[in-house]
Amino acid sequence: MLLANQVIALEKAHPITYYTELYPPSSYYYNDKLIGLSVDVIKLIWQDQGIAEQPILVVPWARGYQEITHKPNTALFAMSKTADRAAKFKWVGPLFTAEYYLIAHSDSQYSITDIADVYDKSIAVIRNDVTQNLIYDTEFPHEQIIAAKSMNDALALFTAKRVNLLAISKSGLNAAMEQRKLGKDQFKRILLLNVIDDYIAFSKDTPDEIVHAFQSSLDKLKEQHLALKEEYKLH
Structure with a gap:
């Protein structure tokens, strides 16, 4: 019972489900490990926020887009922030251009x-x-x-x-x-x-405090973010 309560508490503390696609150098597998600029940046943000490492679901882009459009508390990365998408989601970034x-x-x-x-x-x-x-x-x-x-x-x-x-x-x-x-x-x-700039996109109903906290961490991690962009040859 104690373990179950701990799991429930963790889910309440951070209710976001994360999706990405395989699109190097943003996110891809190397030696069976999911890496890439976007993956590494989001892990840095989790660390800064004191969030335990979360599962990242790797899916085709169309499915990820469907999930974030219709399911609450979801995030998809990296998404190009275009004019037609801007009002549909909440955004943290940019991660790269x-x-x-x-x-x-x-x-x-x-x-x-x-x-x-x-x-x-x-x-x-x-x-x-x-x-x-x-x-x-x-x-x-x-x-x-x-x-x-x-x-x-x-x-x-x-x-x-x-x-x-x-x-x-x-x-x-x-x-x-x-x-x-x-x-x-x-x-x-x-x-x-x-x-176009690419971002972490959150479903529209994601609490503003989560989105703002992620953006604050990304801004604070500017030096590490820049180093990752150099490592992955992104700008």
Whole structure:
């Protein structure tokens, strides 16, 4: 009974359920351990808050987005804070800034100044991810957009040449190339789509005191945060 009461007390003390996706260098597995800039930062915040290390549920992005949208007391990281998302969640950050690019195969002959120049091509994005939103915000034909479950799946579609183009962050592509030992000569950045800050997003009903405390800890941990950004080659 005492142990059960202790568990209940811990849940009351920190009721948040955490979700992330596999998207290096923000969050990924190394030697069966979940690491990455966002993972390491959130652990630093827990330590600063005196919160015991919490489980982090690794799920496809679309599921994580569904959970944080419809379930109370949930957090998802790292989420790009776009204009259409800003009012839907509560935010702690920024954790890092991401540059999102349109990627073509290196042997392609595309020379473009606007995304409209490749509306006749096919493209891989991540379902419910900012990459899908960025492409949907254009007039890119939806029947030529393949929404993959994860970054790995989108990258696999591209490297197998099942699509002509890939929408992905520069840091994510660099980390994936390093992990998979893919040659840089396979990829060609042809258009910058946007530059967006990424955050920890909390469900709208999360108590303000939790969100404010997390932001206060992140601000206080500025030096450690900067060191992690250097370690993971993020800015």
